[in-house]
Amino acid sequence: MKETLTNANFPQDAEGHVYHINVKRGQVANRILTVGDHHRARAIAKHLDQIDFERSSQRGFLTITGRYKGIPVSIMAIGMGNCMMDFFVRESRAVVDGDIAIIRFGSCGSLTARAPPGSVIVPKAGYCIRRNLDYFCDTPLNPALADTPYLISGTFPADAGITELLETTLKAALEGQQADVGPVITGGLNADGCSFYSAQGRQDPQFWDDNQDVIKTALATHPTTDALEMETSMLFHLAQCAKGTVRAAGCMQVFADRVNNGFIRPEIVKILEPLVGKAVLDALVLVDLEAMNEAGTVWEQ
Numbered sequence: 001m002k003e004t005l006t007n008a009n010f011p012q013d014a015e016g017h018v019y020h021i022n023v024k025r026g027q028v029a030n031r032i033l034t035v036g037d038h039h040r041a042r043a044i045a046k047h048l049d050q051i052d053f054e055r056s057s058q059r060g061f062l063t064i065t066g067r068y069k070g071i072p073v074s075i076m077a078i079g080m081g082n083c084m085m086d087f088f089v090r091e092s093r094a095v096v097d098g099d100i101a102i103i104r105f106g107s108c109g110s111l112t113a114r115a116p117p118g119s120v121i122v123p124k125a126g127y128c129i130r131r132n133l134d135y136f137c138d139t140p141l142n143p144a145l146a147d148t149p150y151l152i153s154g155t156f157p158a159d160a161g162i163t164e165l166l167e168t169t170l171k172a173a174l175e176g177q178q179a180d181v182g183p184v185i186t187g188g189l190n191a192d193g194c195s196f197y198s199a200q201g202r203q204d205p206q207f208w209d210d211n212q213d214v215i216k217t218a219l220a221t222h223p224t225t226d227a228l229e230m231e232t233s234m235l236f237h238l239a240q241c242a243k244g245t246v247r248a249a250g251c252m253q254v255f256a257d258r259v260n261n262g263f264i265r266p267e268i269v270k271i272l273e274p275l276v277g278k279a280v281l282d283a284l285v286l287v288d289l290e291a292m293n294e295a296g297t298v299w300e301q
């Protein structure tokens with residue numbers, strides 16, 4: 001962004017481009033498929049009938065807007081973590097008129113034997129596991145809040161209607177595939193770690209983390225946890241706080257098997273990823289969204 005920004009509270013340039021994702025009104029559709037990885041976004045964009053707008057921002061976001069089955073959609077790559085999800089949801093909300101439907105397609109670690117690598121998890125809700133900085137602080141302001149290394153939140157629901165559509169399109173897409181592709185696992189919870197390493201229970205002898213028990217504690221608190229990643233619970237949380245204007249669901253391919261310490265094979269990703277990407281688009285365009293700018297939008301470059 002080269003333009004002068006105004007408004008320190010919510011920075012935008014004179015044309016209305018928001019600061020981090022660098023898009024303005026008319027460049028993002030009401031239906032958004034979000035992923036972390038730019039390559040994944042570009043691969044999914046091959047399914048679009050047409051691409052009307054594309055931009056990568058210097059802060060690591062990619063927006064591709066076009067039509068799928070004639071309906072405007074945006075595919076947005078946002079990188080990783082709660083913070084990037086926050087930029088993406090708030091800044092998209094600022095430049096889109098009308099309600100927004102968001103489906104996240106990510107990758108995750110699995111905490112359950114029922115979801116081996118190659119499975120796709122569709123959580124019905126999510127929660128967060130946060131490193132408690134005060135536990136690691138020599139001078140915590142309130143010692144009573146410093147006695148546990150990781151904080152586990154309550155849950156935030158996915159949108160039930162979008163989740164049901166997603167389960168249906170994913171099951172149809174993965175039906176009849178080879179053994180290591182699928183199954184679709186539904187009805188459980190996603191946990192967002194605030195990091196890939198310590199908050200997800202990965203052991204790193206180079207650091208003081210006190211995280212040997214974090215997964216055990218998370219599962220004791222939320223026994224139906226299936227997936228562990230860094231974005232989807234934050235998406236559900238922000239949707240819940242968006243005053244009824246954002247509806248969200250998510251799915252994640254299992255890459256890391258945290259039960260048996262395995263990892264997905266690249267040849268399985270090659271088969272799975274395009275099937276899931278298309279199934280997410282199929283669900284997104286079925287969402288009943290009374291969107292103000294859906295018909296006849298002129299995408300501005």
Ligand code: URA
Nearest residue numbers: 107108109229230256
């Ligand atoms: N993404 C994560 O955050 N964790 C994993 O284990 C795999 C993908």
